[in-house]
Amino acid sequence: MKKLLSSTLAICLALTLSAQDYSNFSQIVQRTRSLADKYPDKVHLKSLAKTTTGKDIWVLELGMGQTRKHPAIAILGGVDGRHLLGVEMAMGLAESLLSQPDADSILSINTYYIFPNVQPDATEQYFAPLRYERTLNARPTDNDRDGYTGEDPYEDLNNDNIITKIRVESPKGTYIESPEDPRILIPANLAKGETGKYLIYSEGTDNDKDGLFNEDGEGGINFNRNFTYLYKNFTPESGDYAVSEIESRAVADFLYDAFNVHTVLSFSLNNNVSVPTKAYMTGPLRPEQENPNDSRINTYVSSLYNRYVPDMAGTETLPNEGGEFYTWGYQHYGRNSYATPAWLPLPPDKKSSGNFESDFLKWAEANDITDVFVPWTTINHPDFPNNKTEIGGIKPFVKYNPPYNMVPELIKEHSAFLNALTAAAPRITLVELKKEPLDKGITRLTLIIKNNGIMPTINQIGERSYFLKHITVQLTPSSGQTLLQGNPKTTKPVLNGGETAEFSWLVQGSGKISVEAGCPTAGYISSEITL
Numbered sequence: 001m002k003k004l005l006s007s008t009l010a011i012c013l014a015l016t017l018s019a020q021d022y023s024n025f026s027q028i029v030q031r032t033r034s035l036a037d038k039y040p041d042k043v044h045l046k047s048l049a050k051t052t053t054g055k056d057i058w059v060l061e062l063g064m065g066q067t068r069k070h071p072a073i074a075i076l077g078g079v080d081g082r083h084l085l086g087v088e089m090a091m092g093l094a095e096s097l098l099s100q101p102d103a104d105s106i107l108s109i110n111t112y113y114i115f116p117n118v119q120p121d122a123t124e125q126y127f128a129p130l131r132y133e134r135t136l137n138a139r140p141t142d143n144d145r146d147g148y149t150g151e152d153p154y155e156d157l158n159n160d161n162i163i164t165k166i167r168v169e170s171p172k173g174t175y176i177e178s179p180e181d182p183r184i185l186i187p188a189n190l191a192k193g194e195t196g197k198y199l200i201y202s203e204g205t206d207n208d209k210d211g212l213f214n215e216d217g218e219g220g221i222n223f224n225r226n227f228t229y230l231y232k233n234f235t236p237e238s239g240d241y242a243v244s245e246i247e248s249r250a251v252a253d254f255l256y257d258a259f260n261v262h263t264v265l266s267f268s269l270n271n272n273v274s275v276p277t278k279a280y281m282t283g284p285l286r287p288e289q290e291n292p293n294d295s296r297i298n299t300y301v302s303s304l305y306n307r308y309v310p311d312m313a314g315t316e317t318l319p320n321e322g323g324e325f326y327t328w329g330y331q332h333y334g335r336n337s338y339a340t341p342a343w344l345p346l347p348p349d350k351k352s353s354g355n356f357e358s359d360f361l362k363w364a365e366a367n368d369i370t371d372v373f374v375p376w377t378t379i380n381h382p383d384f385p386n387n388k389t390e391i392g393g394i395k396p397f398v399k400y401n402p403p404y405n406m407v408p409e410l411i412k413e414h415s416a417f418l419n420a421l422t423a424a425a426p427r428i429t430l431v432e433l434k435k436e437p438l439d440k441g442i443t444r445l446t447l448i449i450k451n452n453g454i455m456p457t458i459n460q461i462g463e464r465s466y467f468l469k470h471i472t473v474q475l476t477p478s479s480g481q482t483l484l485q486g487n488p489k490t491t492k493p494v495l496n497g498g499e500t501a502e503f504s505w506l507v508q509g510s511g512k513i514s515v516e517a518g519c520p521t522a523g524y525i526s527s528e529i530t531l
Helices: 007-013 026-038 086-100 101-108 122-128 246-258 292-308 325-331 354-365 404-423
Strands: 043-049 056-062 074-076 111-115 165-169 175-177 185-187 198-202 261-267 336-342 372-378 391-394 428-437 442-451 471-476 482-485 489-492 500-508 510-517 523-530
Touching: 026 043, 026 056, 026 122, 056 086, 056 246, 074 086, 074 404, 086 101, 086 111, 086 261, 111 404, 122 165, 122 428, 122 500, 175 500, 198 325, 246 325, 261 404, 261 510, 292 336, 325 336, 336 372, 354 391, 428 510, 442 471, 442 510, 471 500, 471 523, 489 523
Parallel strands: 074 111, 074 261, 261 336
Antiparallel strands: 043 056, 056 111, 165 198, 165 391, 175 185, 372 391, 428 442, 442 500, 471 489, 471 510, 482 500, 510 523
16 A cells, blocks of 8 residues: 555544444445446345344345356455444445446456445444444343343443443452553563553443443344354354354355355455465364365465555454354355455554554554544542542544545555456356267267366365355257267366366257356356357
8 A cells, every 4th residue: 555644634534533434324325225226237236134223234236147147256344343444345345346447347247246234233333322342233132141131231431422441450450551552451471470450341330240341231243253163152242053143144045045156255353365374174173184275276365465455465363263254154155255354553664563452553653643542541430449440542443444534545455456356266268169070960069168267166165065056068959959979968066277178979960059068156158059
């Protein structure tokens, strides 16, 4: 990314994120409907389900003609409720695809399924009167399993309309001030002789007197903890069982019916694309379980990403906790699956300190962005009458979402990456359809097809799922023709990138004969020849 912050822009960015920049649910709906109205031949808008609060889970299908027979990429925003940028990226990519000069040629042979926001009830907390980072949908849940719901919510103790942290000086403390930035608290390292000084809690009080703070607020389940791969039962945010939620079930049901999807791109706080990742059959358990061909594709996609989004090169983000969407996309859905936060607040030297909050504050300082931290201020707290208690910390949402002025450039970079990813898609092309006359009105017919893309028609993990569609070759003789040798319908499991396959038949008779070959993930070709 080039120089993003001029001195004039920096003055504007001194203000924190504003709701008039990032789009709320209603504004996203308006933008999706506007696209459907403006491009009726290219956009189909569908509501998959309604959340507990009545918000639609929308999907935009971008494409022309027989869209289900064209190779497809699925793009998701809102996977993490704290990540408003993900919603803007998904929506921005849809708008960019439709407005680029070669949109017709791209959409005539490719399909895109774009889910602007799969967790609208979570992301709407950014626009609420009380702003806090929310990862959960709106279904009431008993998070602490005490038989009650919503009895210990967040509370705005300093009346600033946002939720930050409280820190309590205590002999029981396990945190100390960071040597890099004393505003940040880090775990005390006993191996280094460090002694904890602070306890940390989210802003609020212990309403139900169980020793926990804000553990049972408005409740809900996290979309990005509710999928089947390495799903963890009975843990906070995961739900009672995998794919239990309206949102996750709607997305999974749609994708399982979309056999033409070869790649999934999700915008979240996970990241497996800016650093090449190895692909394993069931996880990184033993080296021999690696899927080497899939690993090579991951390396290629990573090189594309780092070429077009250079500021993200080499970065890593949140560790997996189980039930994530993007790991499900590969391991259980069987597609190439990539996740990226699209932006990270790296320090001026681009080197992470290993502490995300410290990196963020260095980035903010370097770019003259000041309204991102609530200074630690002493308060009287009813639960800690004999301890010095302070309220403060990094403001909600600013760590994960850049000032909106940066979003258009991020969309531009990721649009270039998406075009490159589309060019790498598996693509069945016709190399040759030839006839060789033999005796007695018999003709040898030979078809050669090629996967003209970089990606295989089905990746290695997909081959093991037995759910994805193989390549089919269908020969259709005309009346009066007899197929003497070869099957009218033949299948081939996979064609790797650049690989060809040959099929032949003996046909007796004259007239036109047609053939069609392909699969949903790589498209179809058809041809006709006269015998």
